[in-house]
Amino acid sequence: MATSSSGAVAAQATPSYLPLALIDKCIGSKIWIIMKGDKELVGTLRGFDDFVNMVLDDVTEYTFTSEGKQTTQLDSILLNGNNITMLVPGGQPPEE
């Protein structure tokens, strides 16, 4: 129904899906989270809220320091959404 010219307007008003709908699809699978600063996490996404605070299981936390990469294993966490910059579905771990 929408013509190509009005398509952009229609998309603005009702986007086909919201960014958070993509994250909702990741629930139950691995996700790679890139934080502000030198930190990344990989874990199984269990849920999230409007602030993108996230519940994650079986998490590996990577901290990049001047001495190299430091990893920490965590069972189950609530991650503060405040410092998240990027989310990558699938969650390939940071390169070796």
Place this chain on the structure above:
Amino acid sequence: MSGSTAKRNPSDFLKQVLGRPVVVKLNNGTDYRGTLACLDGYMNIAMEQTEEYVDGKLKAKYGDAFLRGNNVLYICAQKTVKK
């Protein structure tokens, strides 16, 4: 919470871990281990029998501690039974 695959939102997680031993990591890298007494929507946290770890080393103990939410990176719950 039925299965481990059930959807678990932040508020479900917090209900689960209230009164349980947790590790709270701050943005500056400091870890606080103790019992989660309560918390609010800002992620302000009240903890009991808190131990402060800097670079993995125990630096201080607090009977009660209030942590301001803006500094919180994550709250970690330890599984009661591993695997």
Place this chain on the structure above:
Amino acid sequence: MDTSQVEVPLDLIRLSLDEKVYVKCKGDRELTGKLHAFDQHLNMVLEAVEETVKTTYVDETDGEERVKRTKRTMEMLFVRGDSVILVSPPVRTHQS
């Protein structure tokens, strides 16, 4: 302290009114003093305050990094909430 009355984290601070508290601030600053007033931002008024500032320096004799503690006292002090990391009633608090 009877923590059964603590339902939200700020109750812990409320119960510390007119008591001596320990405050850990950003920038390696620590304060102890009597808590006069506070608000929801954790802005605080402290009385009879001792401030300890930790600074690191390189010892010229052996090139080792050392921590220097500088203390000073203030009769009355306002602390802006955004610099606060941790607040604890110093009863049962012991530091190594």
